[in-house]
Amino acid sequence: MKRIFLTLVSLVAIVAGAHAQLGFGIKAGATFNSLLWEGCNDELTISDKPGVGYAIGAMFEYIYKPNGLGLDITAIYSKEGLKANYHLKNGTPTILDFTTAYMKFPFHLKWMPSLINGGKVVKPIVYTGPEVGLILDSNKNNNHMGRWFEESASFKWNIGIGAELWNTLQVCAQYGIGLNRMFEYNDASIYRVKGINAKSSTFTVTLTWMFR
Numbered sequence: 001m002k003r004i005f006l007t008l009v010s011l012v013a014i015v016a017g018a019h020a021q022l023g024f025g026i027k028a029g030a031t032f033n034s035l036l037w038e039g040c041n042d043e044l045t046i047s048d049k050p051g052v053g054y055a056i057g058a059m060f061e062y063i064y065k066p067n068g069l070g071l072d073i074t075a076i077y078s079k080e081g082l083k084a085n086y087h088l089k090n091g092t093p094t095i096l097d098f099t100t101a102y103m104k105f106p107f108h109l110k111w112m113p114s115l116i117n118g119g120k121v122v123k124p125i126v127y128t129g130p131e132v133g134l135i136l137d138s139n140k141n142n143n144h145m146g147r148w149f150e151e152s153a154s155f156k157w158n159i160g161i162g163a164e165l166w167n168t169l170q171v172c173a174q175y176g177i178g179l180n181r182m183f184e185y186n187d188a189s190i191y192r193v194k195g196i197n198a199k200s201s202t203f204t205v206t207l208t209w210m211f212r
Contacts, residue, residue: 021070021212023061025170029206031055033080035198036178051081051098059208061110068113072127077136078102082200100138106131106158125162130155131176154200155179170208177201 033051057076064070082098108129116122133154156179162172178199 021061021063021065023063023210023212025059025061025208025210026057027059027074027076027206027208028056029054029204031078031080032203033082034201034203035082035182036201037198051083053078053080053099055079055104055204055206057104061210063110063112065114068111068123070110070112071129072106072108072110074104074106074108076104076106078104078133080200080202098138101136102133102154103136104131104133104154108158108160112164119164119167121166123164123167125160125164125170125172127161127172128157128159131158153180154182156202164210167212168210170206170210172206172208174204174206175201176204 031053055076055078059072059074061072062070079101108127110127112123112125156176158174158176160172160174164170178201182200
């Protein structure tokens with residue numbers, strides 16, 4: 001019975017391997033970041049401003065060719081800008097400017113069906129999955145930064161669409177929904193402000209050159 005089971009497993013692996021498409025890609029793109037604030041009150045109001053950055057990394061991809069389903073795993077370095085305009089009551093409006101460097105590890109379930117001419121010219125791409133980002137460095141450009149606190153990691157859920165051209169170039173647009181609090185403002189002693197926090201979401205446009 002054990003031999004039969006092992007034989008079946010081997011056959012499945014051989015068949016799956018024969019129809020699998022493995023790829024390695026170099027990815028680069030631009031990031032556009034926004035903040036969703038919670039807990040603002042009469043003592044402190046905050047308005048978000050878009051922040052711009054860049055990302056570069058490497059991607060491993062596995063696609064099962066008969067139905068186009070697969071996955072990709074990426075290690076990507078991202079330098080992101082985050083900006084906000086905050087106004088303390090009876091005070092002067094101040095620009096809050098963060099520049100944060102991340103090492104991000106997204107894991108996506110992916111669908112790349114060969115709908116037109118066997119996918120030789122163009123294939124649509126749809127994907128989704130979680131992302132973990134570890135903060136490598138953060139520069140806070142403001143005199144009041146001592147009252148701001150930043151988390152050490154970010155967690156996002158990514159949703160993306162795009163296309164692959166000539167089995168080589170992937171062009172994708174992705175939105176990463178922030179799942180955890182990234183920034184918090186605490187200054188109860190001076191401005192009676194405490195517990196204001198923000199989640200960071202990111203829109204990304206990338207190009208990936210694939211090697212198969």
